[in-house]
Structures are given as C-alpha cells and as structure tokens.
Amino acid sequence: MPIPILNCDRNSRNQFDRFLAGAQEDLSSATERILPILEAVKSRGDKALIDYTEKFDGIKLTSITLDPQSIQTNIDPKIKESFLRAKANIEAFHEAQKRESWSKVIDGNRLGVKYTPIPSLSVYAPGGKALYPSSVLMGVIPAKIAGVGNIQLITPPQKDGLPEILIWLSQILGVSRIVTVGGAQGIAATAYGTESVPKSEFVVGPGNAYVAAAKSYLAGQGLIGIDSPAGPSEVCIIADSSANPKWVACDMLSQAEHGEDSSAILLTTDPSFANLVSEELEKAFVERPKRLEMKQNSIYKNSAILVFPNLEDCIWFSNELAPEHLEIQTKENDFVFSKIEHAGSVFLGPYSPVAMGDYISGTNHILPTARGSRIYSSLGVDTFLKRVTFQEVTKESLETLYPFVKLMSELEGLDEEHGTSVKVRTEDSI
Template structure:
C-alpha cells in the first residue's frame, strides 16, 4: 500500500473531488449525545459536573476550581526555557495586531470606531495524550493583549492531579482559575455558569468531537463566542522540482501525527518529485514507528499527492481547499503566495515547516479547519476585540441631511418616528 499519486488537471475534477470535501467531522451524532449533558449542567450546575466527571473520567472531583498559585510544581528548566521563548515570540507578534481607536469627518460629522475587549474568556486545554500546553499560550496571550479582564483555563481532571505544565503556564500568564472539568460538560459550565464556575462570554481551544459539538451548538444559541468550528488537522503543500522530497514527507507526516483523521495534500507540477516523496514516506514509516498505525491511516486514507499541469493550477486548487496550514516550497514562494486567497496560516520557503508555527515562531496555531479559512481567520487579538462605532452629528449637518432621512424613512414606512426624531431637531426646539 502507498499514498495515492494522482495525475490530474482542472478539467477532470472527478479524480480529486474527494479531496475537496469538507474534512470537518460530522457533528450531528455527537450533538445528539451531548444535548442531555448540556441541559443537565444548565439545570443542576456543580452536581451535574461531578456526576459526569465520575461517569466519563472515573474521577471524584476533590475540587472543581483551583487557584494555580496554591499549587506547587516543578518544571524542567529546559521546558521552562522553551515555553518562555515561545511566549516572548507570540507576545511580540500579537502586540503588533493591537488596534487603535480612530475617527474621521464624514459630511460634517465625526464618525469613528472604539475598540473594547470581550469581558471574559475560557481557554480549553485537552487532557491525557492530547495535552497541548502550547495551545494555552496561543489562546491566552492574544486575549491578554486585547485586554480581556477575566480569563480561566478549563481542562479535564487527571488521576495524577493537575498537569504541572498547565499550573506553571497559568502562573506565568497570570491566570488565577483552573476549572478541572472536561468534555461537553466543561464547555457547558463555561457557557451557563455554575455555583463554582463563572460564566464566560467566549471559549477557545482544541478538543475532541464532543467538545467541538458543544462549542458549535452553544455558539449557535448565542450563549458563547468561539474561535471557529473545528475539524481534523490538515496541511496543503505546494511544491516544485526545487523542493526537498524528504522534507516534504516529514511535513506531511507531522500533520498525520495529530490523528488518523488528519490530512496532508501535496500539490506539485513534478511527477518525479511526487514519486520521490512517496518513497520518502514509506522509508519514514520503517524508520520512525511511533504512532505508526495512526500515521499510516491518515496518509493512506485521507491524504494524496496531486500532480497538476502547472503551479498555477496548484494555487487554484489550494484556494478551493482553503487549508488550515499551507506550505509553499517553490523556487519563488512569494510569487505563489501572491495568488493565495484562503489559508489559515502560510509557511513560505524550505525552512518554514508547520511545526515552527505550532510552537515557536510567534504566529497563532489555533486556525480554521475544514475549508473554514474561506470565512474565518486565525486566532488573534482581533478575536477578542469588539468594534463599537460612534458618531457625533453637527447641527448644520443634521439640517442639511434631514431631507434624505425624510425620503428614506417615508419609503420604509418609518417616517412618523424615525423622520420626526430628526425633524424636531431642525426646528430649533431646545430645552
């Protein structure tokens, strides 16, 4: 068995249509299963959280909420150094995103925008084998820069207690509350609030299908804001004959390592390169057996190498795919990048693997998946800022523009009050 190498073109779309299908998991079944959980948390609060935690995690909660300052932990100095460096880079990149308030004169009136942060945030951190402490940095740092006043971490309980790395991260980030409830019940606690868990207006962070279903459902009800609907991790790579086939294989496998439902699509105009990458993948399976079954399933069932007539067709296909991660490994990556319309995050040149953005470069790795980058952007400071528009109308402008308001309000049948509210001000009645 080997990864499919497909020679295709834009006309014969039947050969690759399957790779344009949304990679997002079907949340219908998961949503049906979590609805009773959400309702129980809404009505029973902490009692439901304790019951579901014992049922799903096999743990009787000693406490639902922890103050990380009360927990002593020891972290390996090398791990501290790595995360502090990542924190520094993420802060530098996200500070540059901070918006300034502004105003302009339009037709004699002062109009403008004032930015204000959302009031509260929960950052979900998965537990067990899916513990991704780097995602805590990605979720919390832009929110702090945006000025969000209330931030809490939410994570499934562990039999060994709180993961030391999460406690340490909470301390260095200034987070004063860790909620030890996971799954759909943890998201519900954030959305509804309980006796112990303060309600949050916004929830971000990765999680399993039930977490994703809970976030999407509760966001649909308007109870919380979320980053974007989440699906399996994915990468698309555009490469020409100048690319290193071993490096390309490594980058495809780095996505396959996330889970068996992950996907890696290589788009190239070189059949020779395609064959080399396929050989390198097989070689890697023999040399690096960790998570082998998972990686093989992701590569053999969800991934492909598509050989296109030219790089322009690769760009076109990538824009249709709208991938979470896009690597461009060509002779002139900037020229290719100029044609890219949709991608969560783009990695330019041979020395820019996705793993750099995952951990250390400073960009955010919480990204839209499942073709979501057509309408969503990566998590950033903007995610946590609201725009409030304002206007200060001058007396002269009000009188001059009233005839237009009169005409438009009459057309819409709202002239009696809308039109009058402007008209009375033109008549000079003041108190």
C-alpha cells in the first residue's frame, strides 16, 4: 500500500481539498468531555485536582506543587551538554527579538508604545510516552527574555516520580514551581487558580486533544491566553529532482513519528522523483519498524505526494495549506521562500530537516497548526509582550485639531461629551 501519488493543478480541488480540510482538528467531542472537569476545578479547586489525578493517573497526590530547587537530580552529563547547547542557541535567537519602547512626535504630540510583559505563564509538559522536555525550553526561554516573572510548569505525575529532566530544566530555567497535575484539569487550574496553584495569564505547550480542547475553550471564555489553537503536527515539503529522495522520505517519516493523525505532504513537479520518494518510504518501513503502525497510518491515510505542473503551483498550494513546518529543497530555495506567505517555520536547503528546529538550531518549535499560520506566528518574545500605546497632547496641538474633532464627533453623534471634552480645554486654563 504505497503513499498516494496524485497529479494535481490549481483546478483539481477534488484531489487535494481533503488535505486542506484534514488540517483542521475537531475538538467538539473532547470539549464536551472536559466541560464538567473545568467546572469541577473552578468550584472545588485542589479537591477536584486530587480526585481527577487519582481517577485518570492512578496517583493519590499528597502535594500538588513542588519547588524544583528543593529536588536533587542526577542527569547524564552528555544529556546536560545537549540541552545546554540547545538552551544557548534558543536564547541567542530569541534575544534578537527583544522590543524597545519608543515615542515619536506626530502633529505636534508625543505618541508612542511601551512594551510590558504579561505577569505570569504556565508551560504544559506532557508525561509518559509523549515526554517533550525540549518544549520546556521553547516555552520558558522567550517568556524569560520578555520579562515574565512568574512561570510554572504543569505536568502530570508519574508513578515512578517526575522525570528528572523536567526537574533539572525547571531548575536551570528558573521555573517558580512544578504543578503535578495533567490533562484538562491541569489547564483549568492555571486558568482559574486553586488553593495551591496560582492563576496564570497565559498557557503554552503541547498536549493531547483534551489539553487542546481545554486551552481553546478557556481562551474563548477570555480566562487565559494561549499560543494558538492546536491540531495534529504537519510538514509540507517542496522538492525537485535536485533533492535527495531518501532524505525527503526521512523528513516525512519524522513527522509521521508524532502520531497517526500527523501529516506529511510532498509537493514536486517531477513524477520520477515522486516515485523514488515513495520507494524510500517503503524501504524505511522495513528497515526502521519502531512505531511502524503509527507511521504507516500517518503516511497512508493522512499524507500524500502531490505532483504539480510547475513550481509556482507548488508554492500556491503550500500557501493554501499554511503548514506548521515547511521544508524547501529545490534548486531555487531563495526564490521559493520569497513567495511563501504562510508557514509556521521554514527550513531551507537539504541540510535543514525539521528535527534541527525541533531541538537545537534555536528557532521555536511551538508553532501554529491546522492552517493557523495564516493568522498566527511561532511562539516568540512578542507572544509574551503587550503593547501599551500612549500619547501626550500639547495645548497648541489640541487647539489646532479641535475643529476636526468637532466635525468628526458631530458626525458620530458624540459631540455633546466627546467634542466638549476637547472644547473646554480650548476655552479654560488649568
């Protein structure tokens, strides 16, 4: 059962519409299931967290929060070196994103922007088989650079204790506390606050459908900020015959490794290259059988190779898909990139697999999915900054601009108070 190879053009909607629609994740059923959990945490606080943790994780909590600095860890020095190298690169990339407040004189008045950090953040870290300690780096570092002062890690408890890597990362990143509660109940605790868990203004980090549903629902209620609505992970690859088909197949499979609902879409103009990549995928299933069923479901059910008549059509489809990850492996990488309008993060050239951005290069791997890159951006320092605009109007400017305010406020029917609030300042002195 090889990966589907489809001949497409811009008019063959029946061929590729399902991939555009497939990028959306329906959280309605998950939302129905988590609503009672959210309400219970809101009304019963710590008691609900303890009860749900026992029900879902089989662990009776004696303490809901931990101070990471109080826990001894013993991390392999080579693992430490890897994460410290990643930390340094991520910090360097995000330091370049820092904002400076500014002001400018416009029509005689001093106007400007003051940047202020959000007060608090929760970073969600899944447990068990879905352990992603690299996401802790990605969530905490830009927030620290932005100036967020109160950061807590939310993670489900484990029967054999919390993973040491999460504790050590919390220590070196300056995380205030670890909240040992997972799932929708953990997200609810950050949104509402409980006796033990301080309320956060913002939450980021990957999780299952129930975590995603809780984040989206609570954000929709205006109770907490989130990075972006989450869906299955995805990669789109634009490649021509200059690319290595084995490398491209590996990149598609690295995405499939996230889960059977993940998708990997290859866009090419070369039918022969498409067949070579398909053959490499089949070889890989034999040579690397770990998580085989998961990878095959992802590749056979949610992925495809689309053959377009020209490179411009490949670019067009990529912009329609607005993928989480976009790899460009062509003879004209810079030209293709110049035409890209929507993507979470772009990986240019043959030596830039998504895995480099996932771990070590320095860019952030918390990215918009489900075509979200049409309106959302990757997690960064800006995510945790608020723009406060300000103005200081001079008496001379107020008097000069009042006639315009008078006409505009009269047009809107607000002249009695809006217009008057300006007029009195032209007549009276302080």
